Amino acid sequence: MCAVELQKLRHDRTELYTRAVQPALWLLIFGQTFTRIKAIPTGGVPYIDYLAPGIIAQSAMFIAIFYGIQIIWERDAGILNKLLVTPTPRSALITGKAFAAGVKALIQAVVVVLIAALLGVALTWNPVKLLGVAAAVILASAFFSCLSMTIAGIVLSRDRLMGIGQAITMPLFFGSNALYPVAVMPGWLQAVSKVNPLSYQVDALRGLLLGTPAHLAADFGVLLVASALGITAASCLLGRLAR
């Protein structure tokens, strides 16, 4: 599945370019403006530095959240039925898709890191830490793609999924520490952030890329458990899409 995604990207790179536009704009417009306002307490880091890991996580999530729509499209096109009739276990198909999302998100992360570096963000170039960044991006994308595919397995139609997809991406993004620290949120939103894997991903990315204080063990623990749960849930529901 991963190989298939890469083959497709090799044939048509448009997606790669168009997807790079949004994070670049976030960093350029939102990042630069809020750096000047200095309204958000970032713990001494310039705001654009603070924002960059959040934007990596955001763009990875946006890629991953499309996988549910993609799997419904594959169902409608008969591709999914053909795959489900092969001896490959459902969990293997889902895991393949989840990591394909991870690989795509990783390419996207590289692009965002490069843009951020161009904008003067002081990122680490320590290869071990960058490997950690890659792992966090892949695990989180695996989780979000499985979340999306799980919902696809429940609602079974593209229209319903698009509505739900939009309804959940917004709170997932703004109910996380991607744009601002959790401490500035009202209590109920802090609770949302506590159960939001995106927050743990951003925390890990920030710790690794910027060297800010982070809880790496907890972050990777949460991401591992979340992606394992996501793969299990999506695999169990995959059969429903074929009916």
Added chain:
Amino acid sequence: MTSDTTGPAPTTDAAGPADAVSCTGLAYAFGRTRAVDGLDLSVRQGEVFGLLGPNGAGKTTAIRCITTLLPVPAGMVRVFGHDTAGDRMAVRRLLGYVPQQLSADSGLTGRENVALFARVFDVPRRERAARVAQALAAVGLADAADRLAGTYSGGMVRRLELAQALVSAPRLLILDEPTIGLDPIARTGVWEHINAVRAVTGMTVLVTTHYMDEADQYCDRVGLMHRGRIRALGTPGELRQGLGARRRAEGAPATDTPPTLEDVFRDVAGSGLDEKSGDFRDVRSTRRTAHRVG
């Protein structure tokens, strides 16, 4: 051929080897709609069996039960003796399946499309490249193999899907409306490639279609399906002659043109064929396929 080693041994009755497919009282309902309603069917090894019927007759649902996509209780469907309820993996290893929609991935080349299925069917890594090339050559796509499937014509996409289904060397090839929307030349092309592979491998083919002429020409036996059940079964010749004999007995002039398979079908389905045939979703999906084929 691949065979399963984990599941229970395939049952072989005293009469000889197990049928390629046998359905006993197969029933499947979507909510209140009984799509398949007591289907009894046996497909012999090595034959081309045509499942015929109008939209909504239950053909695709029956196919999806046989391919393990829809869960059915034990004892209803057996594929080469393996029960689709208990022994799914064994059944899947024996199958090649081409669904009704044009399901090749247009963002990949022909070769990549087939290679994906070689991988998911566990074709050993060392044999893969050769098996993929062989499958592509078998459907006459060797020259176009490295072009994107998005540039293929409808007939080429269908042949590519055949290659995808054939790369695992299935013992049973299941085709759901393989020639829908294709022009006559492309239709003939698809069937010629199927028959060429059959001549070499002896595989069984189960095909659904609503083109009666095609069934007449290419199927060894056909089952006419209507409202979830087989209403007539036999070789196309037997069915036509049967109806012809009955018509003569009823006093039709001997000079009357001999009945076609379509006449047999009208006779079997009787009135009410037009009002009940095909729900909205069926028709829409059929139209979409026809549209994509061009």
